[in-house]
Amino acid sequence: xxxxxxxxxxxxxxxxxILGGGFTPHRVYLVEGDPGxxxxxxxxxxxxxxxxxxxxxLYVTLSETKxxxxxxxxxxxxxxxxxxxxxxxxxxDDLEPDNQYAMFQPAEVELGVTTKAVxxxxxxxxxxxxxxxxxxxxxxxxxxxxxYRRQILALKQYFIGRACTxxxxxxxxxxxxxxxxxxxxxxxxSLEHLAPGYGAERRRLRVVKFRGRRFxxxxxxxxxxxxGLDVFPRLVAAEHDKPRGDGQIASxxxxxxxxxxxxxxxxxxxxxxxxxxxxKSSVALAYAHAAAGRGERTAAxxxxxxxxxxxxxxxxxxxxxxxxVASGLVSLQPVDPAELSPGELxxxxxxAVDGADGRPPARLVVLDSLNGYLHAMPxxxxxTAQLHELLTYLGHKGVATFLVLAQHGMVGATQVPxxxxxxxxxxxxxxxxxxxxxxxxxxxxxxxxAGRHERTIRELRLDGGIRIGDPLTDFQGVLTGNPVFRGExxxxxxxxxG
Numbered sequence: 001x002x003x004x005x006x007x008x009x010x011x012x013x014x015x016x017x018i019l020g021g022g023f024t025p026h027r028v029y030l031v032e033g034d035p036g037x038x039x040x041x042x043x044x045x046x047x048x049x050x051x052x053x054x055x056x057x058l059y060v061t062l063s064e065t066k067x068x069x070x071x072x073x074x075x076x077x078x079x080x081x082x083x084x085x086x087x088x089x090x091x092x093d094d095l096e097p098d099n100q101y102a103m104f105q106p107a108e109v110e111l112g113v114t115t116k117a118v119x120x121x122x123x124x125x126x127x128x129x130x131x132x133x134x135x136x137x138x139x140x141x142x143x144x145x146x147x148y149r150r151q152i153l154a155l156k157q158y159f160i161g162r163a164c165t166x167x168x169x170x171x172x173x174x175x176x177x178x179x180x181x182x183x184x185x186x187x188x189x190s191l192e193h194l195a196p197g198y199g200a201e202r203r204r205l206r207v208v209k210f211r212g213r214r215f216x217x218x219x220x221x222x223x224x225x226x227x228g229l230d231v232f233p234r235l236v237a238a239e240h241d242k243p244r245g246d247g248q249i250a251s252x253x254x255x256x257x258x259x260x261x262x263x264x265x266x267x268x269x270x271x272x273x274x275x276x277x278x279x280k281s282s283v284a285l286a287y288a289h290a291a292a293g294r295g296e297r298t299a300a301x302x303x304x305x306x307x308x309x310x311x312x313x314x315x316x317x318x319x320x321x322x323x324x325v326a327s328g329l330v331s332l333q334p335v336d337p338a339e340l341s342p343g344e345l346x347x348x349x350x351x352a353v354d355g356a357d358g359r360p361p362a363r364l365v366v367l368d369s370l371n372g373y374l375h376a377m378p379x380x381x382x383x384t385a386q387l388h389e390l391l392t393y394l395g396h397k398g399v400a401t402f403l404v405l406a407q408h409g410m411v412g413a414t415q416v417p418x419x420x421x422x423x424x425x426x427x428x429x430x431x432x433x434x435x436x437x438x439x440x441x442x443x444x445x446x447x448x449x450a451g452r453h454e455r456t457i458r459e460l461r462l463d464g465g466i467r468i469g470d471p472l473t474d475f476q477g478v479l480t481g482n483p484v485f486r487g488e489x490x491x492x493x494x495x496x497x498g
Contacts, residue, residue: 008129008165011049012042014231014347018207018216023187025128026163027211028156030181032170033191038203038224039169040064042191043131044073045228046167047083055128057083060118062137076228086121088114114141115151122162130159133169135181149180156184186211192219199338205231221343232347237392249364249400252290255468256283259445261453264426266363268450269391269401271421274430276406278441279462281305283428284366284402285314285321286466291364292324299331299352299362301345303372304406307332318465328359337375342382345373346390353397365394369404374418388423395425425449430460433478435485435492442478443468461493469493 007021016022023029033039047057061069066087073080114137122130135152142148152168159166170181182188188208195201204219222231248263257263264270264287272280288298302310310332314321324330331352335345348357355361367373374383394401403424421427427447433440441460445453456471457478472478474487 009049009053010042011045011052012229012231014220014222014233015042015205015229017233018205018220018231019210020214020216023165024211024213025165026160027186028159028166028168028184029187029189030168030170030185031189031191032172034193035171037191037193038222038229039171039191040069040072040133041076041224042189042229043133043167043169044069044076044078044080047129047131048078048080050129051082056125057129057131058086058121058125058127059083059131059133060086060088060121061133062088062114063134076226078228084121084125084127086118088117114138115155118155119158122159122164126162127164130164130166131169132166135168135170145180149184152181152184182209185209187213202341204343221341223341223344232341232343234343235346235350235386235389235393237389237396240393240396249287250290251283251287252293253286253466253468255458256286256466259443259454259456259458259468260426260428261445261448261451264400265450266400267395267398268425269395269403269423270426270428271403271405271424272428272430273405273421274407274443275432278430278432279443279460279466280404280406280430281310281368282314282317282319282462282466283443284368284404285310286319287400287402288330288364288366289314289319289321289324292321292327292329295329296363297329297331297352297360298364298366299333299349300366300368301333301335301349302368303335303337303375304369307334316464317462331357331359331362335372337372342373342386346386349390350393353394353399362399364400364402366402367404368402369406370418370420371406383418384420384423387420391423421447426453429479431479431481433475433481433483435475435483440492442472444479459493461495463495467493 007023008025009022010016010019031039031042043059047059050057059069066085069085070080118132138151139148142151168185187210190206190208192204192206193201194204203222203224205222206219207215207217216233216236218234220231220234222229248265250257250263272284274280285300288300291298311321311325321330325332333348349365351357352359352362353365373387391401403420405420425448426445428443429446430441430443433442441462442457443460444457445455458471459469461467461469469492475483475485477483
């Protein structure tokens, strides 16, 4: 026998990445999951990839009909020509009383007949890739766990001798989880189908077992789209350890750059935190506008605002992003947290940074806002862990990241929905404060790991532009929202209309 190839690709790039290239050939694998989790689609993609590589494929169905499988393929735009589909579901005439077994238990006869039919088709087709769908039918026919295990062991030995790579699909309809079956298989792939309280369903997969191969563990989000499974491997920052870029990124606003000690370093993350409407997003997108002027791309993921509204608001500040959006130097991707899984979002960020989306690699990333990102996560602990991986990855890539976080409350005491200040390299605090019968805005850099920065509090105005005033040296208590004025009149900036 010729040496087997190192990997048997699945035809799903994300899954191949998780498996280190694909399945080990000539082995038996278990693909388990609840009904609707995507097992059949995965199996069809595997056989289609085999057809593309010139390998014969056989799909043995014990539950679905050929017509149903063809319909599934057609919904994804696939043709199953060249793939052998064997239907072993009970025939209509099996329901007739004259065709029922009397001297033997029906299961005893039917299991043998079914197994013999499967083996006969394998002998006839001589496939390199085989899918058996599903094991629940064999389990029911076997009746006892011992007989079922022996049957699967016999099938395993048979297929290994035939140099077949086999996927056994199991819909987990047994009363108890079948660990015996997992122990027999060379590898186990588990698919999950989750239904959150609101929004679209979520799907995740996990490699439970893969003998003799390194793989990326943990849960990985995936989606079933037209064209098959789209798997989003869990981001592992340590796999992308590359030298960080040098130098600083300027905003084009001299006072803001001075406040930040000259600008934001490449590879650093900046958290812009403050109440809603205080100017956080505007400041972040000012950096995007300045970067586009230097020919650098920014990828912004917008959770909380329509893209059209955002462009109009920035134009009102004298920052016209539309030409840069048209040129591709600023990409604004709206994100619906009820529809997009966290893994899919991380995958989209990675594609933008790597330039895999057909545009130049992004040098800046804006997440607006973390509140929307939090709503996509089931628990706060998962948010910080995944955000840490994402920021570390972007830091390795030398990408500057701007994170917008809206606090609860407007003036006075405010709270954040989740504390991420320790993850960011730089924290810029925005505040409303009351002065001379008017609501005003202020900002200050309260943390910067890389280099020096101003420790002053400066006034911020958004009226026809983004303006940063002189340090508010004549006020105390600005960050609390109730300042005490201790200087002379004329300290604050005047509006451009005044």
